[in-house]
Structure formats: structure tokens, C-alpha cells
Amino acid sequence: MENVNLSYNKKIVSELKKELSSAKKDEKFIKLCQKLDIDDSVAAKYTSKLEDTLCELSNCKNCKGIFQCKNKLEGYVSYPKKEGNRLIFSYIPCKYTKAIDDEIDKKNHNPLEDVRMKDIDITDKKRQEVICYLDEFFNNYSPSKNNVGLYLHGSFGSGKSFLVSALLNELHEKKKASVCMIYFPEALRTLKDDWDNFGSKIEYLKSVDILLIDDIGAEKVTEWGRDEVLGTILQARMDKQLATFFTSNLTIKELESHLALSNKSDDLVKARRIIERIKQLTNDLELISVNRREK
Numbered sequence: 001m002e003n004v005n006l007s008y009n010k011k012i013v014s015e016l017k018k019e020l021s022s023a024k025k026d027e028k029f030i031k032l033c034q035k036l037d038i039d040d041s042v043a044a045k046y047t048s049k050l051e052d053t054l055c056e057l058s059n060c061k062n063c064k065g066i067f068q069c070k071n072k073l074e075g076y077v078s079y080p081k082k083e084g085n086r087l088i089f090s091y092i093p094c095k096y097t098k099a100i101d102d103e104i105d106k107k108n109h110n111p112l113e114d115v116r117m118k119d120i121d122i123t124d125k126k127r128q129e130v131i132c133y134l135d136e137f138f139n140n141y142s143p144s145k146n147n148v149g150l151y152l153h154g155s156f157g158s159g160k161s162f163l164v165s166a167l168l169n170e171l172h173e174k175k176k177a178s179v180c181m182i183y184f185p186e187a188l189r190t191l192k193d194d195w196d197n198f199g200s201k202i203e204y205l206k207s208v209d210i211l212l213i214d215d216i217g218a219e220k221v222t223e224w225g226r227d228e229v230l231g232t233i234l235q236a237r238m239d240k241q242l243a244t245f246f247t248s249n250l251t252i253k254e255l256e257s258h259l260a261l262s263n264k265s266d267d268l269v270k271a272r273r274i275i276e277r278i279k280q281l282t283n284d285l286e287l288i289s290v291n292r293r294e295k
Contacts, residue, residue, distance in 0.1 A: 016044040023047050028054050036082050046080065046087045053078055053089075066096045113181075115166045116173070127159070130287050134167045141171055143209060147243035151278055153251050154287035160247040161214050163287075168210055168245070180205065181212040185219040191229060202229070206236035210243045217250040217258050226259055227270060234277040244281040252284055 020043055023029045032050060033043050043050065056077045059070040066075045075097035080087040117138065122131060133150065141147055152160045168179040182205070191198055205211060211233075219225060237244050250258060252275060259271035 016047070019047045020044040023051055026054070036080060036087070038082060038087070042085055042087065046089075049078070049087070049089055050080065053080060060094050063094070063096075066094075069094070069096075113165075113169070115162060115169060117166045117170045120163060120166055121159075126288060127163070130163060130285055133283070133285060134163060138167060138170060138174075141175055141177070141243075143177065146241040147210075149210075149243045149245040149282045151246045151248070151252060151282040151284045152287055153248045153284075156249055158287045160287055161212075164212050164214075164245050164247060168212055171210060177209040179210045179212070180208040181214060183214045184216045187213075188219055188225045188229060192224075202232060205233045207240065207242070210245070211237065212245040212247070214247050215249075216246050217248045217255050221259055221261055223261065223270075226261075226274060231270075231274055231277070234274065234281065238277055238280050246278065246282060251286075252278065 020040060023043075029050065032054060052072075056071045060077060063069060069075055071077060071094075073091050075094055076091035077094060078089050079092045080089050082088075117134070120131060121127070130152065137147070137150075150164065152164060154160060165181060168177075168181060171177040172179045191201060194201070213230075216230075234244070248255060255278075256271050256275045259274055261267045
């Protein structure tokens with residue numbers, strides 16, 4: 001039986017070598033292998049897939065628009081990436097798909113991505129305590145410090161998200177901090193809909209220099225969202241002493257009630273655990289002001 005297997009394996013290796021030898025008659029195939037920095041032993045395992053990539057790249061070269069696309073997945077090219085001694089093939093968007101995506105991004109552009117601290121209205125006395133806190137945070141921020149963030153709660157439309165976003169944008173621009181701002185209800189939906197990238201997204205939220213969790217308390221509470229997502233992120237950020245900000249229409253006490261799915265002791269303990277992590281990560285400030293969204 002062992003001899004049969006050895007014979008079978010030798011036959012497969014022989015076939016792979018034959019296919020590779022034929023493919024290498026194409027100069028474009030050789031150049032692709034050189035670009036990927038792979039030798040014959042690796043190329044032989046992926047000959048047909050590499051040829052598919054070359055075919056799709058050729059289709060793209062003469063394409064006048066997505067309506068003419070001849071590739072297997074319309075608007076995309078199957079392209080390899082080297083990982084050790086393996087090639088991982090994934091679909092990358094063509095220039096026409098990128099143009100469409102860019103147009104969608106422009107339409108969905110979040111205006112808070114552009115605000116800076118100079119845009120903050122400093123004439124409203126009700127906001128002075130918060131503004132002073134943000135200004136002090138900016139002046140004292142250093143990646144090497146334990147930077148305590150802010151749990152900013154208060155009236156609807158008072159400018160909580162605007163103020164924190166202005167600070168984070170300024171820190172990114174002036175102090176090169178990596179920042180991430182997520183609207184929490186939408187972030188939970190996105191994570192749930194993208195299981196393939198769930199792990200990498202969570203890792204990013206756990207390790208980005210400064211994170212804003214915007215409008216916490218507006219989400220529909222589930223055990224998964226509370227314990228597996230929020231709890232995991234906050235624990236990691238607490239361990240790494242990374243700056244974390246929250247905005248909410250709820251006080252800390254109200255948020256605790258919101259996070260408890262029931263009055264069962266287990267639920268109450270889990271909600272309390274989240275709140276304790278938030279308290280470790282932040283200072284608690286209230287912002288009561290006019291509804292600026294009505295202006």
C-alpha cells in the first residue's frame with residue numbers, strides 16, 4: 001500500500017512540474033512569479049491559479065467598464081499574496097469598482113472626520129468644563145502615558161460627538177496618534193455581518209491608540225455584543241492603558257441598567273463588570289447644552 005502511495009505522489013509531482021514547465025513558456029508568468037518572489041516549488045502548487053490571475057489581468061487591460069467585465073467575479077481580480085511558502089488568493093477591486101466605491105464613500109462621508117479643535121464654539125459657558133478637559137488632554141497626551149479618556153454624557157444634540165471627534169482628529173494630525181471613531185450601534189451590526197474579518201477588526205479596536213465609542217447605550221443589548229465585543233475590547237484597552245472615549249445620552253448608572261438584560265444576578269454582574277471597566281478607562285463628565293442639531 002505504501003508503495004502505491006509513493007507512486008501516486010510521484011505522479012502528482014511529475015504532473016505539477018509538467019504544468020509549471022508549460023506555464024513558464026509565458027514571459028508574463030515568469031514575471032508574476034518574480035514579482036511575488038516565489039520559487040518553482042511554490043509556483044508548481046499554484047500554476048493554474050496563477051494562470052487564472054494572468055488571464056483576469058489581461059481582461060482588465062482591455063476593459064472599458066464593469067459592464068464589459070469578463071472575470072469570474074464582476075469588477076474584481078483574483079490576485080495572490082505570499083504568506084510564507086503559501087499563496088493566498090483574494091479578490092481585489094478593479095479601477096472601475098474603486099471609482100464606484102470612492103463615489104459611495106463621498107456620499108457617506110462623515111462630516112465629523114474633518115472637524116478640528118479650532119472649530120469648537122467656546123462661547124457657550126455650559127461647555128467650558130468639557131472644553132478645558134479636552135484641551136488639557138491634548139496638551140498632555142503621549143503614547144507612553146496612561147491616558148485616561150472621557151465618558152461624556154448629556155442631552156441629545158449638545159455636541160458630545162463633535163467635541164470628542166475634534167480632539168481625536170487634532171491628535172491624529174498634530175501628534176500622529178492612531179485614532180478610531182465608531183458609532184456603536186452600527187459597529188455591532190457591521191461586526192455581525194462580517195464574520196470573516198471579525199477577529200482582525202476586534203484586534204484593531206483593542207489596540208488603536210485612541211478609540212471613541214460613540215452613542216453607547218443606543219444599541220440593542222445582546223449577550224454577544226455586551227460580553228464578547230464590548231467586554232473584550234474594554235478589557236484589552238484597560239490592560240494596555242490605551243485612551244478610550246465614550247459619548248452617551250445615558251449616565252453611567254443608566255448605562256448599567258441598559259446593559260443588564262434582566263434582573264438575574266448573572267446579568268447584573270456582567271453589566272457591572274462593563275461599567276467598572278469604563279470607570280477605569282475614563283473620567284465622567286456631563287454636557288447639558290442647547291440642541292445644536294436644530295440650529
